Amino acid sequence: MLSTAEIRALLPHRFPMLxxxxxxxxxxxxxxxxxxxxxxxxxxxxxxxxxxxxxxxAYPEALLVESWCQAAGVLATVDAPNPDxxxxxxxxxxxxxxxxxxxxxxxxxxxxxxxRLQRSVGGTLVFDGRSVLGDxxxxxxGRITMALRPxxxxxxxxxxxxxxxxR
Amino acid sequence: MPTVCSPxxxxxxxxEVTGAGAxxxxxxxxxxxxxxxxxxxxxxxPGVCLVECAxxxxxxxxxxxxxxxxxxxxxxxxxxxxFPGDRLTVDLRWSSTYPALTCRAEISSAGGVVAKIxxxxxxxxx
Numbered sequence: 001m002l003s004t005a006e007i008r009a010l011l012p013h014r015f016p017m018l019x020x021x022x023x024x025x026x027x028x029x030x031x032x033x034x035x036x037x038x039x040x041x042x043x044x045x046x047x048x049x050x051x052x053x054x055x056x057x058a059y060p061e062a063l064l065v066e067s068w069c070q071a072a073g074v075l076a077t078v079d080a081p082n083p084d085x086x087x088x089x090x091x092x093x094x095x096x097x098x099x100x101x102x103x104x105x106x107x108x109x110x111x112x113x114x115x116r117l118q119r120s121v122g123g124t125l126v127f128d129g130r131s132v133l134g135d136x137x138x139x140x141x142g143r144i145t146m147a148l149r150p151x152x153x154x155x156x157x158x159x160x161x162x163x164x165x166x167r
Numbered sequence: 168m169p170t171v172c173s174p175x176x177x178x179x180x181x182x183e184v185t186g187a188g189a190x191x192x193x194x195x196x197x198x199x200x201x202x203x204x205x206x207x208x209x210x211x212x213p214g215v216c217l218v219e220c221a222x223x224x225x226x227x228x229x230x231x232x233x234x235x236x237x238x239x240x241x242x243x244x245x246x247x248x249x250f251p252g253d254r255l256t257v258d259l260r261w262s263s264t265y266p267a268l269t270c271r272a273e274i275s276s277a278g279g280v281v282a283k284i285x286x287x288x289x290x291x292x293x
Contacts, residue, residue: 017204017213032283043200044172058170062219066174069215090206095216104170152207153277 002074004025011070012090016043019067020113025072031116031129034071040107058104064111064131064139065099070143072127073112074080089148094124098142109133123148156160168234169226174201175219180241181227189228193220197251212249214246214282221284225259235268235288247281255281264292 002010002023011018019106025033038059045057073091105111111131119124131139177196195212202210220267222237231237250257253276262272272284 010211012206013203014207017201026276041209044174050169052171053168055172058172060170060172060174060219061240062215062222063174065218066215092248093243093245094216095245096240098242098278100239101239112184118291 001156002078007009007074010074013070017066018070019063020070020074023071023137024074026078028075028079029117029120031114032071032075034067034074034113036067036111036113038107038109038111040104045107054106056105058106059109061101064101064105065096065141065144068113068115068129068139068145069093069130069146071115072125072129072146075117075127076116076125076148077144090151092147092149094145094147096144098140099144100140100142102137102139102165104135105133105138109138111138118143169236173219173223174213175216175223176200178222179223179227180226182195186230188258189224190259191220191223191224192256193226193255193257195249195251195253195255198281199251202251205242210251212251212253214243216237217245217249217255217285218243218273218284218286220255220257220274221259221270221282222286224259225270225286225288228259228262229268229270229288237268238267238285239287239288241269242283243285244283245281246283247276247278249276249281253277279285291292 013019020034020036022035113131116129118128127144129141176199177193180192214293256275258273268288270286274282
C-alpha cells in the first residue's frame, strides 16, 4: 500500500494535477491498483453555469486517462524514485492505443485503476489495463507507452532530441 | 451530452470549417492553473490536454450537428512536448463507418507537428 505521501515521493505531479490518491496491490515490475476519489471540488468544476445536467458534469475523459497514466508512472518508478523533474528523469508520453470509455464518471465516484506493465525495453515502457467503479468497467486501456528520459535532455536540448527518444 | 468540464482553460478559436474537416487554434495560456502542478518549476502541457484540445475542436466543428459522445481514443502519437505560450493549430479530418464517426487530428506548434490523434465518436442522446 502506498499513501499519498509515498506517491508524492515518486511522482513530480502536484496539485491540481496529482490525480491518484493511494496505491494497493503493488507487484513491483508487474502490476498495481491505484485509487482515486473524484470530487466536485477539483478546479475543472470551477465557474460552471448553475443549470448543467448530470452528463454535462461528468469528469473529463482526458483526466481519466491522465489519472490512469499516473498510476502507471508509479509502477514504472517505484523501484527508482525521483520526484524532482529538474534533476532526475521525467516520464514522457509516447503514445496511446485503444482507450475506450464505457460510462461517465461523476463526483463521488471512487475509481480503481488496474495497471499492468506489459513490457519494458530500454527506457520505454508499455502498459495496459482498465479503470473500474465497483464492479463496473469505466475505461479500458489497450496500450499506453511511456519513456523515462533525463530531465536535462528535455530542458536544454533541441525539441527533436525529445521526439527521437519518444519515437 | 458531453461534459462541459475540461482541464484546458486556454481559449479555442475555430479558424475554418469545411465539409470534410476543420482548423482550430489554441493558445496555451501560461497562467493556466494546471501548470503549478505539472510540474513545479518546469511547466509542460500535459499530453492528455493535447487530446482534450482535439476533442474540444471536434465538438466545436463536427459536421451535421447533434450531440457527439466520445467513445474511444483510438490512437495517439506524441511527437514533441508543448509548453506554456505555445500556439497550437489543430487540423481535423472526419470520416465515418456507421454508426461511428472518426476524427483524425494533427496538432502543430511553431516547431512542427506535436501530436497525431484519432478519436471515435457516437451520436449521443439529445
